[in-house]
Amino acid sequence: MSLYPAPIASSHLERLVEWRAGSGAVSGFSRWLGMQLPAIRQLWHPVALGSLFAGLVVLGIGINWLSTYFVVRKYLKLREEDLYE
Numbered sequence: 001m002s003l004y005p006a007p008i009a010s011s012h013l014e015r016l017v018e019w020r021a022g023s024g025a026v027s028g029f030s031r032w033l034g035m036q037l038p039a040i041r042q043l044w045h046p047v048a049l050g051s052l053f054a055g056l057v058v059l060g061i062g063i064n065w066l067s068t069y070f071v072v073r074k075y076l077k078l079r080e081e082d083l084y085e
Contacts, residue, residue, distance in 0.1 A: 034041050075083070 034044075
């Protein structure tokens with residue numbers, strides 16, 4: 001392990017390779033699943049997948065907002081002396 005960080009170019013190249021490998025694995029699994037279960041191909045409707053993706057994004061934003069809200073509210077109720085104990 002080096003004390004110096006890796007050059008920026010190599011880290012970007014590694015991320016690109018990892019991204020391509022990950023997307024290839026997901027694509028391969030999707031194709032394999034489609035061959036094993038032909039009925040699942042009916043679920044690959046673009047509108048259904050788009051709405052599922054949008055719903056997951058909205059759900060993630062909502063969970064993030066709620067957790068942030070409750071944590072900030074908790075710390076705003078504390079007295080200054082309690083923060084530094």
